[in-house]
Amino acid sequence: MIRFDNASVVYPGGVRALTDLTLEIPDGQMMVIVGLSGAGKSTLIRAINGLVPLTSGDLTIDGVSVRHARPKQLREIRSKIGMIFQTFNLVKRTSVLNNVLMGRLHDAGTMRSVLGWYREQDVEIAMQALERVDIVEKAYVRASNLSGGQQQRVGIARALAQEPKIILADEPVASLDPPTSHVVMRDLQRINRDLGITTIVNLHFLDLAKVYGDRIIGMRQGGLVYDGPGSEADEHVFRDIYGRSLTADDVLGEPAAAPA
Amino acid sequence: MTAAPQALRTGRPTKPPRSLAVPIGMVAFLVITWLALSEEFGIGLDIGDLIEDAGRGVDIWAEFLEPNWAFVPQTFGPMLETFQMAVIAAFVGCAVALPISFLASRVTSPNLATYLADRGILSIVRAIPDILYALIFVAAVGIGPLAGMLALFFFNIGVVAKLLSETVDGVDTGPIEATRAAGGNRIQTTRWAVMPQILPNYVAYSLYTFELNIRASTVIGIVGAGGIGQLLNAQRAFFRYDNLAVIIFELFVFVFVIELFSIWVRRRLV
Numbered sequence: 367m368i369r370f371d372n373a374s375v376v377y378p379g380g381v382r383a384l385t386d387l388t389l390e391i392p393d394g395q396m397m398v399i400v401g402l403s404g405a406g407k408s409t410l411i412r413a414i415n416g417l418v419p420l421t422s423g424d425l426t427i428d429g430v431s432v433r434h435a436r437p438k439q440l441r442e443i444r445s446k447i448g449m450i451f452q453t454f455n456l457v458k459r460t461s462v463l464n465n466v467l468m469g470r471l472h473d474a475g476t477m478r479s480v481l482g483w484y485r486e487q488d489v490e491i492a493m494q495a496l497e498r499v500d501i502v503e504k505a506y507v508r509a510s511n512l513s514g515g516q517q518q519r520v521g522i523a524r525a526l527a528q529e530p531k532i533i534l535a536d537e538p539v540a541s542l543d544p545p546t547s548h549v550v551m552r553d554l555q556r557i558n559r560d561l562g563i564t565t566i567v568n569l570h571f572l573d574l575a576k577v578y579g580d581r582i583i584g585m586r587q588g589g590l591v592y593d594g595p596g597s598e599a600d601e602h603v604f605r606d607i608y609g610r611s612l613t614a615d616d617v618l619g620e621p622a623a624a625p626a
Numbered sequence: 627m628t629a630a631p632q633a634l635r636t637g638r639p640t641k642p643p644r645s646l647a648v649p650i651g652m653v654a655f656l657v658i659t660w661l662a663l664s665e666e667f668g669i670g671l672d673i674g675d676l677i678e679d680a681g682r683g684v685d686i687w688a689e690f691l692e693p694n695w696a697f698v699p700q701t702f703g704p705m706l707e708t709f710q711m712a713v714i715a716a717f718v719g720c721a722v723a724l725p726i727s728f729l730a731s732r733v734t735s736p737n738l739a740t741y742l743a744d745r746g747i748l749s750i751v752r753a754i755p756d757i758l759y760a761l762i763f764v765a766a767v768g769i770g771p772l773a774g775m776l777a778l779f780f781f782n783i784g785v786v787a788k789l790l791s792e793t794v795d796g797v798d799t800g801p802i803e804a805t806r807a808a809g810g811n812r813i814q815t816t817r818w819a820v821m822p823q824i825l826p827n828y829v830a831y832s833l834y835t836f837e838l839n840i841r842a843s844t845v846i847g848i849v850g851a852g853g854i855g856q857l858l859n860a861q862r863a864f865f866r867y868d869n870l871a872v873i874i875f876e877l878f879v880f881v882f883v884i885e886l887f888s889i890w891v892r893r894r895l896v
Contacts, residue, residue, distance in 0.1 A: 415807055445809030455800035460822045468818055472809030479810075480817045521804075528808055 372423035383409035385588040396558045398579030406588040407568040445472035448525025452537035454517040458510035466492040469527030495526035515546035535567040571618040689867035697869045708853035712839035719782025720832040727790035752784035760846035771852030782835045797823040833888035
């Protein structure tokens with residue numbers, strides 16, 4: 367379980383990105399965060415794995431404080447949390463497999479990983495992760511030769527290769543076209559359901575949030591303005607979150623295709 | 627009926643005033659160049675003298691244009707020595723420069739103190755010119771290729787570490803964030819998120835330093851640091867411009883071949 371306790375983040379320069387947030391995320395939940403740009407969605411996600419440190423309050427994962435973790439502890443915490451990025455953040459000049467093996471670094475030992483002598487079981491875990499997102503045939507292809515959707519699936523495989531308990535996805539479909547967005551969101555949903563991995567996703571398309579979120583939280587100016595099941599998030603709720611009426615720009619507009 | 631063109635809406639910004647930095651800089655540069663040329667403050671260059679003196683080298687030029695090809699076999703030994711010095715210094719120098727470069731970039735350096743210390747040492751290493759290194763090592767280990775190799779080694783560290791640390795500064799930080807988020811430590815992050823990005827540049831810089839070494843070996847040879855430079859200095863002392871022409875021609879071919887090779891390597895790597 368992830369617990370925010372009056373958690374706040376003030377960036378150097380005085381911008382308050384997260385204000386006194388108290389929130390519990392139980393194990394195995396698929397939670398979607400919605401809100402405008404600058405509402406604090408990215409900060410919330412990055413606070414969970416300590417990429418953005420809290421400036422007050424606390425945040426615990428299974429009772430262990432992220433804020434007070436020493437560097438080695440923090441790396442241990444991070445090894446159990448996979449992360450997926452809007453711009454994929456792959457190393458484009460190396461192979462897909464090498465990118466996925468980055469998910470094994472935490473367990474590979476420094477010398478071994480520096481020399482690239484990964485253990486057989488680490489390579490096996492990476493291959494299985496690629497199989498789970500259906501892209502294993504690209505294992506030895508350079509990452510730069512893949513399309514955006516394929517790159518994001520490699521990003522998901524890298525997160526899976528960590529064998530994580532939590533997956534954080536920061537705007538995972540914002541750089542993708544609508545059909546590919548649904549493919550990636552369905553991958554995340556499947557991983558959440560099949561493997562029971564707590565999945566936290568930032569989205570700015572409301573229809574996607576409603577389709578894929580078991581739970582939706584709405585953020586505005588660093589605080590929580592909605593917390594409830596996706597099915598109950600209607601027009602009024604979104605008006606609260608966005609501070610204005612919905613427009614066509616707020617939805618992806620393409621219905622999810624029937625699952626194959 | 628045509629109306630005067632009208633703005634579609636109000637609120638167009640006014641054009642910001644043009645910065646004077648560029649014209650002022652250009653004028654300052656011209657003034658400094660003129661002062662440097664003038665007789666009172668500078669080297670006192672006179673175009674008339676230049677034209678008058680141009681003819682004085684004609685005899686030397688004539689000798690240069692008739693290279694003594696019979697001298698070629700005598701250059702093989704020193705040329706090979708230069709090649710060996712250049713290869714070893716470039717190889718070891720570039721290997722040592724790699725970790726130094728990582729410590730000299732804010733992206734990969736563990737903390738501010740290490741970064742500043744490393745930068746400081748590097749600027750000292752770079753401030754010493756290659757010929758001064760050669761003088762130091764000739765004094766320390768005696769005349770010969772060992773002194774030359776040591777001089778080139780330090781010279782190479784300075785060049786590669788500067789170029790490479792600036793390359794590291796410019797890498798895409800996305801993969802670094804991803805590797806940190808996956809629980810990787812600093813060394814792993816540098817190896818897997820940074821190294822692949824800088825590899826083509828690293829190879830190019832290494833080949834470039836090798837080429838620099840061939841050229842620098844002519845200068846450091848003059849103070850006794852071995853190789854072709856030592857032979858070149860001896861021939862110059864005997865006014866054997868026909869022999870010098872051979873050495874210069876060989877160096878030209880040498881550097882040209884390295885350049886072709888590095889173009890070929892870079893094309894394969896990028």
